[in-house]
Amino acid sequence: MTDLQEMGRRAAATKAQLNRLTAAEKDRALLAAADALCSHCEEILEANRADMEAAVKNGMKEGLQDRLKLTQDRVRAMAEGLRQVAELPDCIGEVMEEFDRPNGMHLRKVRVPMGVIGIIYEARPNVTADAFGLCFKTGNAVILKGGSDALHSNLAIVKVLRAALEQSGIPADVLQLIADTDRSVTVEFMKLKQYVDLLIPRGSAGLIRSVVENSTIPVIETGTGNCHVYVDKAADLDMAARIIYNAKTQRIGVCNACESLVVHRDVREAFLPRLAEILAPKKVELRGDERIREILPDCTAATEEDYGTEYLDYILSLKTVDSLEEAIEHVNRYSTRHSECIVTEDRTAAEKFLNEIDAACVYWNVSTRFTDGYEFGFGAEIGISTQKLHARGPMGLKELTSYKYTIEGTGQVRG
Numbered sequence: 001m002t003d004l005q006e007m008g009r010r011a012a013a014t015k016a017q018l019n020r021l022t023a024a025e026k027d028r029a030l031l032a033a034a035d036a037l038c039s040h041c042e043e044i045l046e047a048n049r050a051d052m053e054a055a056v057k058n059g060m061k062e063g064l065q066d067r068l069k070l071t072q073d074r075v076r077a078m079a080e081g082l083r084q085v086a087e088l089p090d091c092i093g094e095v096m097e098e099f100d101r102p103n104g105m106h107l108r109k110v111r112v113p114m115g116v117i118g119i120i121y122e123a124r125p126n127v128t129a130d131a132f133g134l135c136f137k138t139g140n141a142v143i144l145k146g147g148s149d150a151l152h153s154n155l156a157i158v159k160v161l162r163a164a165l166e167q168s169g170i171p172a173d174v175l176q177l178i179a180d181t182d183r184s185v186t187v188e189f190m191k192l193k194q195y196v197d198l199l200i201p202r203g204s205a206g207l208i209r210s211v212v213e214n215s216t217i218p219v220i221e222t223g224t225g226n227c228h229v230y231v232d233k234a235a236d237l238d239m240a241a242r243i244i245y246n247a248k249t250q251r252i253g254v255c256n257a258c259e260s261l262v263v264h265r266d267v268r269e270a271f272l273p274r275l276a277e278i279l280a281p282k283k284v285e286l287r288g289d290e291r292i293r294e295i296l297p298d299c300t301a302a303t304e305e306d307y308g309t310e311y312l313d314y315i316l317s318l319k320t321v322d323s324l325e326e327a328i329e330h331v332n333r334y335s336t337r338h339s340e341c342i343v344t345e346d347r348t349a350a351e352k353f354l355n356e357i358d359a360a361c362v363y364w365n366v367s368t369r370f371t372d373g374y375e376f377g378f379g380a381e382i383g384i385s386t387q388k389l390h391a392r393g394p395m396g397l398k399e400l401t402s403y404k405y406t407i408e409g410t411g412q413v414r415g
Contacts, residue, residue, distance in 0.1 A: 002180040004188055008195025010173040011116045011141040018113065018139045018174060023090035026137055029168040034082040036164040037129065037157070041075045047156035048125065055123070055149055063253030063312035068123040068150055078129040078157075081374065085133040088378075091397050092139050106408045111401045113139035115197035118189060119382070120145045120211055122203035125153035130373075132161055132175050134382050138400045141174045143196065145189055147203070148181040155179060190215040200395075202383045205310070220395070223386030224310045225255030225338040227368045230327045230353065232344035233266040239365060240271065240343040241278050244316075247341070247367040249282045253312050255384060256339050256371040260307060260317045262327050265291065268320055272296050279316070288318035307334045324349050328356050335359055337386040339368040360386050360393040 037044070048070040055065050097109040117140045121127045128144060135142035146154040154177055162172035178189060190199065193216045201211035205224045212219055229247055231240045247258035263271060272295040276286065286292075287302040299318070306317040307330075321327045331340050341363040342353040350364040361371045361384075371394060373381020378396030385391040391399035 002178055002185050004178070004185065004192055005195075007143055007176050007178070008116070008192050011143055011176060012195045014141045014171045014174045015113075015115055017171060018136075018141060021139070021170070023092075025168075025170075026090065026139075027086040029165060029170055030082050030086040030133060030137065032168050033129075033132070033161050033164040034079040034086075036160045037075055037079040037082070040156075040160045041072060044075055044153065044156045044160065045070055045072070047152040050152045051123075051125075051150050060123075060149065061253075061313065064123055064149075066251060066253040068125065068153075070125060070153060074126060078126050081126075081130055082133045084374070085137050085397070088137070088397060090137065091401060096403060103412050104410055105412055108406045108408075109403050110406055111398070111403050114400060114402055116141045116143065116195055117400065118143045118145070118192065118196040118199045118217065120186060120189070120199065120201045120203070120207065122147040122207060123149035124202070125150045125157060127202060128154050128157045128177075129161065131382055132158075134395075134397060134400055136174060138397050140400060141176075143176045143178065143189070143192075145178040145186055151179065151181065187214055190217065193217045198400075200383055220383075220385050220389075220391055220399075221387045222383030222395075223255075223338055224336050225257065225368075225371075225384070226259050226308060226310045226334060226336045227256060227339045227341075228260045228262055228331045228335065229258050229341045229343065229368065230262040230321075230331060231264060231267060231271060232324065232327070232342055232346060232349055233264040234346035234349060235264075235267060235271075235343040236345055236365075237267060237271045237274060241274055243341065243343055243365070243367050244275060245278050245282075247369050248279070248284060248316055249314070250367075250369055252314055254369070255310070256368050257312070258316070258341075258368055259309065259311050260319070260334065262319050262321055262330055263292070264324075264327070265320050265322050268292070268295055272318075283314055285315045286318055287315065289320055291320040292318045310336065324352060328353060332356075332358055338384060339363065339371040341366065341368050360384060 094111040095108050119131050158177040166172050196217050199217040199219050201208045202222045286299040287306045288299045293299045302317050337359045339361040340357050340359045354362050373394040373396050376394050382395040
């Protein structure tokens, strides 16, 4: 059985040395880690092949297999993510505010690391490198608990990264992986409050719910993505088709893929056959309401459950609305607060949608697939926060920090 208390102690023991590292020292270590991923690419891919063989044998869905699979390009992308993080300004020590009080005290609000961050995630081995890079850049130690489906891949990646850290003169224990796949270990990890300052779950709705309900450590929820595209009556229909095709089919197993389409009644006759034609080569199953099926008779009848489902598959739910207001009401009802889009040439309609949709990211004439730390210029990301406390949307460096006040005086005492 894994000794989580010992892992927590070892992680906490690195905090002082992490705090003393300069920005240049951290960046050099990140670049060394990126080079190590590339030079050990074949070892990582060999480990990933073992995970993929087990996934196929166990009947894992295609979308989840896509999340699990590594290629040379994806390993290079992981390395590039670390390089981009190294190029970003170091926010630790940043003076966020400073001001004087009437009694002469001078106060500074200074950005500081969280301390030790725990991350629980499922079959996405790229998260291993991304999480390490962002946590390390912000002076945090990190303890990872990946899913059993990606165990071999995660072990290989962490082995490479820890070796790179040691070669850079940095304690390898700033990065640790819990290899025990017993669920009781995961539950115990959620209660390691003595050592872990923040816990971030990434994965299915069930995983996130379990962490939120069981953790005694503060949690940032990275929610599931039932993402909508609304095609307004003033939409450029060619643009709408391109956006939906990209958002639905570019990668089906990701949280920012479009799962639900909302169509204004005035454009359904002109738009729906065009959409069905462009999605046909990908064999996307369409599930729509009665008015959708009047135009697309081969469309399956949608249920209430369909409108609230993150499929992670070649399935798309469709809903007809009579107005922008109804579209907004429908999206807010079924949204998981991740990413929502309106396609329209009407600025007034777009601004109403942008203002009234309650989601971390709201798009106007842009694919939802851009909800990503890399695409936002944050380098790698730790996840997409769908809550409102502390962090929301793609979480980059600043979202992994806290702050403290430093107060300078000349002998002031309180009367």
